[in-house]
Amino acid sequence: MNRKITNNNYQGYELTRDRLLDEAEDLFAQRGFHAVSVREITKAAQSNLAAVNYHFGNKQNLYLEVFRSRWLPRASQIQQRFRQSLNNNGTPTPNLVIQSFARAFLEGPMSNEERTRHLKLISGELVQPTEAFELVVEQVFRPLFTNLLQDFKNVMPDTLDEKQMVLNVFSILALVLYFNFARPLIYSFVGGREESDLETRLVDHIVQFSLSGVGSGKEEIGQ
Template structure:
């Protein structure tokens, strides 16, 4: 792996773990096994490195997650809502990355959702928004008819709220439930999100 890549990988792990300000260039280069100057050589500045982490690593992973989702959906033009929600939950809670990488992804994403940096606007427009839009179009026919379009959007947000939260607030959840966060438990989580959200959106058991 090139120095550039090593820095990129180390940096995103540390940024996710401790936040941008919580990490120094020396932390990164130290852990990556190269000298302090290399960050400035390759990325211009610490800020430039963060930007690159987001626009390269995060965007790449997002595209992978999205294509995994579409693979689960298959080529059905009109998939049942249960399949949509389950595919979404599985894509974001289980695969195709290591659990460490999944955490990195969600932590960085949540941080940007909460306090967007300059990079986020571009990322949002190019990567997130198109995906949200097609999800919404698939789910919208299954929602209650009478409510407004803006309120319908919230149904989608509620699903993501759970996915993000169950990925992030892991420490709190294990404290509250007393469960360990293993593969077995993640299956339970997915099952729960599907059951809860399906009823939440469609009411009843989700069948029309």
């Protein structure tokens, strides 16, 4: 009997914790870390300050946990999709590397709502970094860039200068991230959300534009 009560209590604690994370993520994404109070989070989650203290200790730890348990797993899913596409489509080429990378972001596993929260959270960190910024850099961006750079080294001519290769990879990364971030603006100029092939068109554009920029040859663009 006591064990059953304990299990029920545990499930209740976990549900409360999840609600706090869900509401905190939404509020932090909308307004940023500094503009959101713990009181607002607990009200939205139908909880109380004691629950925040019990599960996270303080607002800063709650914010970091939003990144650890929500943001980082989504970023990991994108990287896994990129790697799977690269590994499952034959011999890697510059075309395939860029295409797989762009598709992972633009056609990736997130819903529109998840993508919006995901992008707003990282945008806030880029504008006003907190402790979460270092977490994201060390666990996501640095490994992502290092791996992407190596992918290009494996498929590009040896004659390319190392520093130029780094700049090329940063340019491709910036292009993909911008097209992912600026979707509403892009939609308003080149087509609405009702166009089912719009993401594919954007991916194709990124591939062709990037290949022209890195100088891999016209024959590669057509592949």
